[in-house]
Amino acid sequence: MDTRQKAIQAKDVSIRLAAVSGQVKNRALEEVARALETRSGEIASANREDMEKAEREHLSAPLLKRLRFDKEKTAEAVEGLRSLMALADPVGRTLSATELDDGLELFKVSCPIGVVGIVFESRPDALVQISSLCLKSGNAVLLKGGREAAATNRMLSEVIHEASAAAGIPRGWMHLLEARSDVAEMLALDGIVDLIIPRGSNAFVRYIMDHTNIPVMGHADGMCHVYVDSKADTDMAVRVVVDSKTQYVAVCNAVETVLVHRDIAPAVLPGLKEALEAKGVEIRGCEKTREIIQVKEAAELDWSTEYLDLIVSVRVVESLDEAVEHINRYGSRHTDAIVTADRQRGLRFLDLVDSADVFCNCSTRFSDGFRFGLGAEVGISTSKIHARGPVGLEGLVIYKWRLLGNGHVVADYSGEGARAFTHRPLNKVYG
């Protein structure tokens, strides 16, 4: 089958998958978990094939590490499946119920989106995680993984497809795409594929966003800020900045620029420099910063550079409003934090910063689906519609309006002697 045929089959199957009960979907997740365990030998051997090829091709050590799918990774994947099973079924929830008139009842009920296209880079564990999220939310899925993980991905996707089919999930709900050209084909399938979720580097995500008319959920950049307000506790400011920068450096929610109110700059910058340098962080400062501490000079480009490395830019600002303007101008609407002891100023910052995640007195690194308690993370979105910030299963569902009548017609509600709608909220669940 070519990509288009796979997508059309996924679309057909998605209709039946949408009507599968939560019980059957959980049974399928359990079957998948068991199959991953019983077939872990086959999976490990497919992974060795990929690993050996990658070594021959001299892939870097971090890439090799991400490619590995051994028994430990299998155990983690199984654990992920079991915690996904514990979550409530996101499908079939009654979001609202309204009586429009006697015997005419309207229900807004959550349902799957349909067909989701997922493109991810090397890590094969992403395949298990993503396909299980789609299964739990009743979506058919087209998956395209990295070329390096071809054998592992093929094996994992066969295991998952077979195990889920054994539990009653209609075959054809998931398809693996293998060629690079398949991605371009998928990106052109508006009207069949309903949503694209890219997972990978900035450049990769940006490429996807720029090459499709299908809605994309994800984030390209994570240009995050911490603003140290004039009313900040300086120890807290240092602690929050150091954690935001160094707790894990190569991730989207790490801070890249620190903004410091001029009134507190002399009190906070020396300690901040010491703490950051102790962690090996290079500081690039604006002119005013460099009047207080001795650091490299920041160029205009630094304010929009996501280092993903042990580098941070520092800028002294005149006011909270200037900090907000800087963030709304240079930021990527991902995660931005203020440190202040003045609650009103904190709330004002949270009101005015136009980002998915706005934090007061805590590290930007909290921006994460698991830390937020969402149970499972689909990804982090910086778009302004549908879902924003860390996205849980609810990002993979939408709703249908279901109206149940008894022969009701609109003519009765117009013209002379028109009936009136009651629009009475119902305390009732659909079905």
Place this chain on the structure above:
Amino acid sequence: MDTRQKAIQAKDVSIRLAAVSGQVKNRALEEVARALETRSGEIASANREDMEKAEREHLSAPLLKRLRFDKEKTAEAVEGLRSLMALADPVGRTLSATELDDGLELFKVSCPIGVVGIVFESRPDALVQISSLCLKSGNAVLLKGGREAAATNRMLSEVIHEASAAAGIPRGWMHLLEARSDVAEMLALDGIVDLIIPRGSNAFVRYIMDHTNIPVMGHADGMCHVYVDSKADTDMAVRVVVDSKTQYVAVCNAVETVLVHRDIAPAVLPGLKEALEAKGVEIRGCEKTREIIQVKEAAELDWSTEYLDLIVSVRVVESLDEAVEHINRYGSRHTDAIVTADRQRGLRFLDLVDSADVFCNCSTRFSDGFRFGLGAEVGISTSKIHARGPVGLEGLVIYKWRLLGNGHVVADYSGEGARAFTHRPLNKVYG
């Protein structure tokens, strides 16, 4: 200012507008209502200018009717504003609240989307309705109306902008675009304009959807179906079909194709023909239909034609599943209904039809924000993400995650002796 400058100003202002209280927004709506009344003479005279020009250019009678903005239209617009004021503020609602740990509280709070671009055809009342919906939901807006209504739109937009500014809404929150080329410019402003809402003909909406990377909320086609099931009450079936087709013919939620189960076709088709023909409806039938009633022949193209006219196509199907397949293949995911006395079959249809609005035993014409009790209608969406079917004010908002801590850092939650998250739901409102 050119379109880009207007959009940038709107973006800047949108930040402040997002923080304006519901009280101030309602006061502004009241000011706008009063200004429409006190300046109704000026508005009527601007509209006369447009009307006279349109008459000289021999616009059709229906277009002239839509263009008219007289005292009656003003009164309707004022009434719309007052009912909008009565609705709850969609901004600032706490959608969830979770304690992540002692003193670390996460709130998911609704907020405006940002800058909305609206393109609408001739009716100037749409300008009042749309801009007031944006104001109530805290969004800045770029408006492009029809060329025929240029003078009316200019006057209305001046009245609204001035009156809202007098009530404390920051100037520059709304901008009128006037040249056709402005639309193309706006469609290219990804990253500044957050959402496009087109209102107009199918071809017009389709054009917008195909020419922008900005998310579009709306619907191009309304290819709606009624399926008369084998278990239908035949009188009810006729009543529902006639209303769905004829109650108002030139609208997106009118039925275009009627599907009839073969077992009930002989019982229902003759009466259906009589009732539809009595309303002046032309029937185009499939071969099996034409074995039962004498009607024109339907061609393949009829199954995907939105007539928006007194024409309906009729097809006999073998089963409920064939009806579902037909609808999911030829439909536009707008509104589809089943007539059946068998509840289980009804629910099955509602499960399997992949449309925004799925109805049982009632007319497709109920698919409408006011009939649904949403209070105000932004439009009807056939997309699969963000908002679906009739969209109320909630389609113009999204949310922010607001996290309030006390110096919390992620390092404390990892490695040895890591603190555990509590993830305890809070019964608390943000702020």
